[in-house]
Amino acid sequence: MVSEKRKKRSNLDILDEYLEELKTLTDKIMGSSFPEGPSWNTETCCLHALSNVFITPREVIVTADLPNIEPETVKVEMVDENLIEITAKMKKKVRFADLGIYHRQGQFSFLRCQGRVDVAVDAEKMKISCEEGILEVRFPRKNRHELKSE
Amino acid sequence: MSESVKIVEKKPIPSEATMIIGLPDVGLVGLIATSYLISELNLEEIAYMDSDLLPPVVVLHKGVSHAPLRIYGNKNLIAVISELAVPAPAIYTIMREIVDWGEAKKVKRIVSMGGIPIESRQSIKEPEVFGAASNQELLDTLSKKGLKIMNEGYIVGPQALSMRYSVSKKVPAIAILAQSFYNYPDPQAAAMALKELSKISDVKVDISKLLEKGEEIRLKARDTMKRTQQEMNRMQKAQEYDLPLYV
Incomplete structure (x- = not known):
């Protein structure tokens, strides 16, 4: 049971990391495509x-x-x-x-x-x-x- | 004339004039050169473009609103500039309208000013300027007057369309292109383009002030350059680096 829980948490961690990376990448792409805000x-x-x-x-x-x-x-x-x-x-x-x-x-x-x-x-x-x-x-x-x- | 775009005339338009086009593009060369020309020759605003294809923007100068895409002139010269990066999807309609209007006003030729992106621009002390023309006779004239010819290559964007539509309207067209930075404002390239323009036409201005004001222009032009770069990317401007295949 314990190892299964660990495994599940670990998968969620991986998913979190993946989503975080995706967010960073999206922010970067959007930032360079639509550079709004003052210079x-x-x-x-x-x-x-x-x-x-x-x-x-x-x-x-x-x-x-x-x-x-x-x-x-x-x-x-x-x-x-x-x-x-x-x-x-x-x-x-x-x-x-x-x-x-x-x-x-x-x-x-x-x-x-x-x-x-x-x-x-x-x-x-x-x-x-x-x-x-x-x-x-x-x-x-x-x-x-x-x-x-x- | 297209319904979505029209040129509104404010003053009498000269006929048999040379029409110079300087829209935002590589290094903002055409825009800087043509704006400087307008200022040095004291050209007055004679018309502007009204279009739903352009963003809802006016430019304020000394508190007075102006359309971003304006046309200046005197008896012999018509100069078209835009203080706004022209949206890539609108460029066809806008360039067609400018060329159609020029033809209706019987301009004797259209000169499009711009830049050629050079990767090693920072190592070039004095950018070279090249010319292209809509027909062989005109090209020979440019060559005889000492302008280097851009023999092979792609032109993308406003200059390409001014050339393409001028050919279909049988209006003689020239492109004057100075080696420049791709996405840094390049007043020195603009100055060199004006120097070459004076060789092939009677449009002559002293470029020393433009060179002196170079750093100031580079600071001021950052935002226009940034927005122009977005549009250049959408126009696939990087194709100007490509080698054409014609066997």
């Missing part, structure tokens, strides 16, 4: 930057459009094993008024973006370059196994 955050003084993630057989390349930034302030962090966050300080603060918007208040000092990477990467070996405000971060991929042919 700024007045609390964190951040403007959201445009970014791309490219996954190649050997590496993951993340790029971001970071105009008006001080290149030496660029920070690339792994928020968790699948989420990369890029932040950079802008050369000068941007107010809504600078963008021609007078019915909102707030000013922004940073550009920020996040990119989801669905493969394992070696964050310690990342290479960063930034030219003309286009940031490129290259991560080697982990867990590559070569199959030896006989």
